[in-house]
Amino acid sequence: MVNLTIDGKQVAVEKDATIYDAAKACGIKIPILCHDKKLHPFGGCRMCLVEVEQMKGRLIPSCTTPVTEGMIVQTTTDEIVKARKLVLELLLLKHPIDCPVCDAAGDCDLQNLTYEYKVNMNRFVDEKFNHEIDYENPLIERDMNRCIHCGKCARICDEIVSYGAYTFINRGIEAKMGTEFDGPLNCEFCGSCVSVCPVGALNSRPFKFKARWWALQKTKSVCSYCGTGCQLTLGSKDGKVLTTIYDENQGFHNGQLCTRGRFGYQFVNSDKRLTAPLIRKNGKLQEATWEEALAEVTSRLSAGKSDPASVAALATPRLTNEELFLFEKLFRGTVGTDNIDHSAGFAHEALTKGAVASFGVAASPAEIADVQKSKLLLVVKSDAYETHPVIGFEINLGVKRKGIALRIVSDKKGKLTRLPGAKTTVHAPGSEVALFNALCKSVIDQGLAVEGVAGLDALKAAVADASAEKAGVTAEEIAALAKDFASAEKALIILPIGQGYPGHNAALANAAANLAILTGQVGKEGAGLLIMGEKNNSQGAVDMGIYPKGTGLNAAAILDGCANGNVKTLFVAGENPVVSYPNRKKVEKALENVEFMVVSDLFLTETAAMADVVLPACSFAEKSGTFTSLGRRVQNVRKAIPAVGLAKSDFEILNAISQALGGAGYNNQGEVFTEIAATVPAYKGLTQACLKDEGAVYPVALSAKLVPVAAKAAAPAAGKLALVTGSALYHCGTMSRFGEGPMYVCPDAYAELNVADAAALKIGEGDQVTVTSGTGAVQVAVKVGKRVPQGVVFSPYHFGEGSVNTITDGSEVTYVTVAKK
Amino acid sequence: MSNAPAEEIPAEEIDLTEANEIIDKYLTLPGNLMPVLQGIQDAYGFVPKPTIDLVAERLNVYPSQIYGVLTFYAQFHLKPRGKFIIRVCVGTACHVQGAERITETFFGRLGIGHAETTEDLRYTFEKVACLGACGMAPLAMVNDDTYGKMTVQKVDEIIETYNARPMK
Numbered sequence: 001m002v003n004l005t006i007d008g009k010q011v012a013v014e015k016d017a018t019i020y021d022a023a024k025a026c027g028i029k030i031p032i033l034c035h036d037k038k039l040h041p042f043g044g045c046r047m048c049l050v051e052v053e054q055m056k057g058r059l060i061p062s063c064t065t066p067v068t069e070g071m072i073v074q075t076t077t078d079e080i081v082k083a084r085k086l087v088l089e090l091l092l093l094k095h096p097i098d099c100p101v102c103d104a105a106g107d108c109d110l111q112n113l114t115y116e117y118k119v120n121m122n123r124f125v126d127e128k129f130n131h132e133i134d135y136e137n138p139l140i141e142r143d144m145n146r147c148i149h150c151g152k153c154a155r156i157c158d159e160i161v162s163y164g165a166y167t168f169i170n171r172g173i174e175a176k177m178g179t180e181f182d183g184p185l186n187c188e189f190c191g192s193c194v195s196v197c198p199v200g201a202l203n204s205r206p207f208k209f210k211a212r213w214w215a216l217q218k219t220k221s222v223c224s225y226c227g228t229g230c231q232l233t234l235g236s237k238d239g240k241v242l243t244t245i246y247d248e249n250q251g252f253h254n255g256q257l258c259t260r261g262r263f264g265y266q267f268v269n270s271d272k273r274l275t276a277p278l279i280r281k282n283g284k285l286q287e288a289t290w291e292e293a294l295a296e297v298t299s300r301l302s303a304g305k306s307d308p309a310s311v312a313a314l315a316t317p318r319l320t321n322e323e324l325f326l327f328e329k330l331f332r333g334t335v336g337t338d339n340i341d342h343s344a345g346f347a348h349e350a351l352t353k354g355a356v357a358s359f360g361v362a363a364s365p366a367e368i369a370d371v372q373k374s375k376l377l378l379v380v381k382s383d384a385y386e387t388h389p390v391i392g393f394e395i396n397l398g399v400k401r402k403g404i405a406l407r408i409v410s411d412k413k414g415k416l417t418r419l420p421g422a423k424t425t426v427h428a429p430g431s432e433v434a435l436f437n438a439l440c441k442s443v444i445d446q447g448l449a450v451e452g453v454a455g456l457d458a459l460k461a462a463v464a465d466a467s468a469e470k471a472g473v474t475a476e477e478i479a480a481l482a483k484d485f486a487s488a489e490k491a492l493i494i495l496p497i498g499q500g501y502p503g504h505n506a507a508l509a510n511a512a513a514n515l516a517i518l519t520g521q522v523g524k525e526g527a528g529l530l531i532m533g534e535k536n537n538s539q540g541a542v543d544m545g546i547y548p549k550g551t552g553l554n555a556a557a558i559l560d561g562c563a564n565g566n567v568k569t570l571f572v573a574g575e576n577p578v579v580s581y582p583n584r585k586k587v588e589k590a591l592e593n594v595e596f597m598v599v600s601d602l603f604l605t606e607t608a609a610m611a612d613v614v615l616p617a618c619s620f621a622e623k624s625g626t627f628t629s630l631g632r633r634v635q636n637v638r639k640a641i642p643a644v645g646l647a648k649s650d651f652e653i654l655n656a657i658s659q660a661l662g663g664a665g666y667n668n669q670g671e672v673f674t675e676i677a678a679t680v681p682a683y684k685g686l687t688q689a690c691l692k693d694e695g696a697v698y699p700v701a702l703s704a705k706l707v708p709v710a711a712k713a714a715a716p717a718a719g720k721l722a723l724v725t726g727s728a729l730y731h732c733g734t735m736s737r738f739g740e741g742p743m744y745v746c747p748d749a750y751a752e753l754n755v756a757d758a759a760a761l762k763i764g765e766g767d768q769v770t771v772t773s774g775t776g777a778v779q780v781a782v783k784v785g786k787r788v789p790q791g792v793v794f795s796p797y798h799f800g801e802g803s804v805n806t807i808t809d810g811s812e813v814t815y816v817t818v819a820k821k
Numbered sequence: 822m823s824n825a826p827a828e829e830i831p832a833e834e835i836d837l838t839e840a841n842e843i844i845d846k847y848l849t850l851p852g853n854l855m856p857v858l859q860g861i862q863d864a865y866g867f868v869p870k871p872t873i874d875l876v877a878e879r880l881n882v883y884p885s886q887i888y889g890v891l892t893f894y895a896q897f898h899l900k901p902r903g904k905f906i907i908r909v910c911v912g913t914a915c916h917v918q919g920a921e922r923i924t925e926t927f928f929g930r931l932g933i934g935h936a937e938t939t940e941d942l943r944y945t946f947e948k949v950a951c952l953g954a955c956g957m958a959p960l961a962m963v964n965d966d967t968y969g970k971m972t973v974q975k976v977d978e979i980i981e982t983y984n985a986r987p988m989k
């Protein structure tokens with residue numbers, strides 16, 4: 001620790017702190033424009049000048065000057081105030097004083113400092129800038145006339161997002177923040193630049209002219225897209241969520257959000273939201289009262305109690321823990337059916353079955369904080385970044401700042417593969433298990449396995465004939481990767497799972513876990529396996545037991561049951577099987593056949609449109625409760641706005657049904673959480689009050705063992721391309737289609753082809769093609785690039801039109817033909 | 822000149838072989854961006870957009886950063902340049918000897934202004950701050966040829982001389 005004196009106060013701080021950090025630590029505010037705690041110090045704005053007794057004769061920038069023992073610092077002398085006023089005058093010289101129409105007014109550091117330092121006149125005169133304003137994209141407006149050259153946008157885009165959309169261009173008086181070729185902004189639109197801009201140079205266009213900052217009600221909550229569990233602050237007014245507000249002190253991610261979190265909130269107030277219950281009468285869904293709708297549902301479920309096997313229920317892992325707990329209690333307890341599941345069971349088996357078999361718990365042994373504590377990250381599928389972008393930022397930070405080694409095994413390349421020192425092993429589609437088995441074999445052959453691991457002999461036997469070739473990679477690559485992984489001080493495997501990833505199931509989780517366990521990379525900080533659930537509460541759904549137990553049917557079997565008449569009543573809470581489960585035709589047939597289907601959802605989804613009763617549900621912004629992140633962090637979700645129309649939260653819906661069926665009733669979701677804390681072992685002792693803003697990571701007790709799994713051999717089909725499905729950065733499940741932001745950037749389904757394949761098929765960028773498999777055909781536009789290897793075609797699964805589940809059947813790889821329409 | 826936006830040239834019109842060879846030469850060296858860009862400029866006469874994309878991809882540098890570098894240094898050019906670069910000194914010594922009239926005459930004769938290139942790509946004209954030969958003021962240079970004690974008549978002679986030179 002270093003001791004120094006700031007404004008007469010004694011301060012002790014870490015030796016790598018700057019004067020600015022030290023002042024902040026003891027509550028002394030130094031004004032600054034170019035600083036953000038996530039970014040490297042820049043020292044560009046000159047607002048944070050201070051006096052240091054040992055460095056007399058000049059003013060010192062506090063944000064770039066490290067503390068030294070015995071330093072005596074003054075932060076507000078007459079001379080300092082004069083210097084700061086000069087800085088402000090010079091900034092205001094070129095800066096337009098258009099605060100009345102500037103969206104940053106009230107949230108503008110320059111405006112606030114001008115006020116604080118009473119700069120009400122300027123001794124200098126110059127022309128204002130006359131840069132053209134960039135309105136080219138619908139999300140971010142760039143008005144470089146208001147720019148103060150703090151460089152925060154360029155720095156965050158480079159240091160954290162790793163996209164590098166911005167740079168300083170030109171020089172001297174001509175210098176400005178620009179983009180490549182000084183063109184319009186063309187990036188992934190995460191809005192990080194908007195969030196850190198201290199003035200109104202970068203604005204969120206969806207928020208433009210919606211409200212003044214001071215009129216916004218701010219509610220801290222949790223993002224409802226992916227499983228990362230980013231905290232966010234919702235800015236709302238008049239019952240509408242108008243924006244998300246940046247707070248550099250919020251969450252493990254320091255307020256950083258991806259494009260979905262930043263610009264995807266509009267689904268909450270979408271005019272497509274369901275506002276009243278619907279009942280099918282004469283073949284048509286017609287508006288009804290809640291009493292009618294609930295009476296219909298409860299009478300069906302009540303009848304089902306005498307034949308519980310004929311009742312099934314699917315829940316989306318987007319519900320709160322309290323709602324999922326109630327869901328489980330209602331169907332498994334009160335109705336008495338074990339036919340409950342979430343997200344098709346398919347990929348989520350990695351948690352419910354895979355993790356249990358390998359680690360003895362249905363959760364990842366690692367947490368998100370381990371990403372930056374590791375020495376080597378092994379990322380499965382390059383698009384771990386696309387499914388969980390903020391974890392991608394954590395990976396970026398770890399690799400760039402801490403020199404963490406990055407290894408990727410994927411069937412295609414992505415942004416992560418371009419990080420410094422990253423090595424990507426591109427394997428054949430669907431051969432992930434074969435690849436991990438080959439890695440395990442290589443570890444054993446190289447004598448790198450930890451002695452005495454449970455199940456070693458069985459694993460040795462199981463991987464005896466594993467080979468690199470089966471995964472489509474070279475033996476050298478496997479040997480090198482196995483050696484790097486095993487010999488790293490701490491190595492962490494990052495495994496994304498989700499509905500779009502057929503084959504990312506229990507077997508893959510076991511295969512990956514085997515590598516971690518075999519090399520001793522488990523049970524310590526910065527090591528292990530991070531199984532990244534796709535949805536915001538995937539982990540919570542597992543913790544609340546939303547999967548079949550005993551003889552219960554899983555989601556696929558439930559649909560079979562609907563098709564063959566065994567399942568007569570189906571309750572769907574927020575799921576959209578028609579678009580997200582494999583083999584759309586089969587799903588549609590099954591749902592058409594089921595006698596009675598009730599869907600609670602925010603929107604009239606493709607599935608809801610087929611229901612007999614549709615219940616309008618609340619979004620995350622309209623209710624309170626908890627979500628559990630993929631890193632096992634239980635976090636508070638807080639109600640920001642009243643329910644839209646007549647919508648009710650799933651808690652209210654399930655609670656009403658439960659009471660009508662003679663089950664338990666609760667006065668509020670808080671009572672349910674108390675019961676969760678009393679009955680779910682991992683949540684023992686938690687209270688919603690003690691979760692506060694930061695939430696709590698629940699502990700896991702591991703009993704790791706090797707679980708041999710056989711690799712399925714994917715049989716390539718001659719003349720066909722291997723279809724790899726997955727997630728597009730801008731989307732998450734099918735809900736993001738109702739967010740204006742994601743839809744502006746990525747509105748339609750597409751198929752991504754390698755340049756060589758595209759040339760051979762005479763297909764060009766943007767061409768419409770028909771992709772045909774054994775189960776159907778779909779028409780999509782084509783993207784051509786080098787991301788996907790030859791012989792592979794990638795398509796995201798989120799879309800209703802051109803829905804890729806028309807052509808997939810749930811197997812690891814679907815072989816397709818692609819032809820120009 | 823360096824502030825001008827990059828010329829839109831379709832990728833197929835640029836042969837990237839030479840650019841690739843230049844990148845190969847420096848690929849593994851630290852700090853390779855500047856020599857690569859200089860090499861490309863030497864080879865192509867300016868830095869065409871497709872080469873920027875190529876350098877970005879092969880050196881794993883953001884295209885925006887390359888653009889930042891190219892617009893920072895006066896030595897780089899993003900537009901095709903003339904075969905003959907005419908520089909007229911407007912430093913103090915030349916200024917008092919009537920450099921302004923010399924530049925005006927060139928503007929009139931060539932039909933282009935400062936940092937502009939004739940449509941036939943024969944001439945690029947630049948006003949420069951000092952050419953370091955104040956004793957010969959006012960001074961002009963065409964590529965490496967120096968012309969001292971410039972007069973309006975000499976402007977016409979220079980243009981005649983270089984009009985007569987072959988383009989290839």
